[in-house]
Amino acid sequence: MRQALVIGGGPAGLMSAEALSAAGLAVTVAEKMPTMGRKVLMAGKSGLNLTKEEARDAFVAAFRADWLRAPLQAFGPSEVRAWTEALGISTFAGSTGRVFPVGMKASPLLRAWLARLDAAGVALRTRWDWQGWADGGDALFATPGGLQRVAADVTVLALGGASWPRLGSDGGWVRHVGPVAPFRPANCGFHVAWSHHMATHFGAPVKAVVLRAGAEESRGEIVLSRDGIEGGGIYALAHLLRDGVALRLDLLPNHTQADVAARLAGGKAGESLSNRLRKALRLDAAKRALVQECARPLPDDPQALAALLKDLPVPLGGPMDMARAISCAGGLRADALDAGLMLTARPGVFAAGEMLDWEAPTGGYLLTGCMATGLWAGRHAAAYGQSAG
Structure with missing residues (x-):
């Protein structure tokens, strides 16, 4: 069986893992924090805004990243709602079109999602901190059990941006992957x-x-x-x-x-x-x-x-610190990736989520953007792994 590695256990990484597993690959998800999906749980403290119900073209236009039009067209508001309902979580749209799970909380959705991945045989590893690449292309991780070296036929990087670093997204991955547009705070005071x-x-x-x-x-x-x-x-x-x-x-x-x-x-x-x-x-x-x-x-x-x-x-001064921003602009540039979100400099390695150079307003766009790019990268990684086999 072909081996797939997903680095990052946020919504983009988990969606990539789901796509890879559905395609028949053996999947391992490595997350450096003690639990998966910590930023999702933080977002859910004020009501988990999954997406926004509006016309597809208007939804896509809210993203300042034309190069991600295809993933967003493929997995937009209606697909997010259908996916959530398939997890057993009912949704509703408020008067502004913002879509939430009934109950508003993130934890039931995250538990159901992780349970489904576990049932599909996805291996979930926490406290695995990516250290870059070893000779030969294997991924290196600092883990509680010492340094681990992982070989994979395909890899999806879903390492987050640089906002909310205490939840795991500190942008440290730029030491190992590029070229990168500088991070800047978005959706900030x-x-x-x-x-x-x-x-x-x-x-x-x-x-x-x-x-x-x-x-x-x-x-x-x-x-x-x-x-x-x-x-x-x-x-x-x-x-x-x-x-x-x-x-x-x-x-x-x-x-x-x-x-x-x-x-x-x-x-x-x-x-x-x-x-x-x-x-x-x-x-x-x-x-x-x-x-x-x-x-x-x-x-x-x-x-x-x-x-x-x-x-x-x-009269404004500058933006508040990145650590206080809801999201960030900047990240892995479009010219570093092909249409399937594979790194052109490293075949077989794909990228998704907030580590890509895009930004969008709050109101359901951010989570959908992470999931859409995660699904897109996961599907293309699966196709690449199967063709290489």
């Missing part, structure tokens, strides 16, 4: 040099705002923190903001500028500006603080102030 006046608002959510960066915009919640701004609204624009595109906020997206100006003009004589913002526009304390922080001194003219509230500039 940004530093802001707040004055001391903002301290009372740290932790406060800012809701019902539209964020703009260049020609793109995002509608969602942000959170003011000691270090800056975090939250889903800003994550969606991180790919632009990290390159220096300015951030601007519409604090009243449900009102026209003319309506805002009229409400401001209708205030009582002698009323303080803060009271006008609170009473006439119902701006909460966090929004009022943002306006004062980013645009002092505020204009008295209602038209000028309305324009500011509809287009408030927020």
Whole structure:
């Protein structure tokens, strides 16, 4: 029987293992952490967002990686739901199209998946830390039992990116594989040099705002923190903001500028500006603080102030640390791989998941992207192994 090795026990690696096993290869999965799927479990703490129900072309277009169109077309939202249901885990789609397992938790899905792999004869090895290649091409691992050398007919690398390093994805594999586009944080918060006046608002959510960066915009919640701004609204624009595109906020997206100006003009004589913002526009304390922080001194003219509230500039510093980013950009470049995700410099070795150079927003795209590339690499690795035999 042909031997397959998968290095990395996250969703991309486990999906590759499933494809290889289904094709009749003997599969070993080597994971350096004590358990498989740790990042999946972390993602599931706030509800495991599996995918997003939307038209296939729109779904694929959300990925900033045209070279991965084929894997995403082959395993998209409908396939993710069917695969999950086959594990015995029911799913549902929320009002935004985001798809979750019933119960919202990751652990039942991961247990069922690992059980199915075990029943198929897949060998799952934990605390096996990949050390690169030995002479002759065997994979070397540091394990609790000492250095292990593994020969395989085909290998799939699913070693993760560089975000959340405490869960195992630390990017250390770049010593052994390349060429690599530099890692950069994605879906991340940004530093802001707040004055001391903002301290009372740290932790406060800012809701019902539209964020703009260049020609793109995002509608969602942000959170003011000691270090800056975090939250889903800003994550969606991180790919632009990290390159220096300015951030601007519409604090009243449900009102026209003319309506805002009229409400401001209708205030009582002698009323303080803060009271006008609170009473006439119902701006909460966090929004009022943002306006004062980013645009002092505020204009008295209602038209000028309305324009500011509809287009408030927020001076950002750089992105927050990679360790705090939900995901990352960068990784193994497209020109290092063929259409089946095999390394052109190392025939028989394939790559999948976050270690590839792609990025996507949150909302179900990230997990689907890992699974889709894992399945694609696994199927092509199986075909390569069988043809070589």
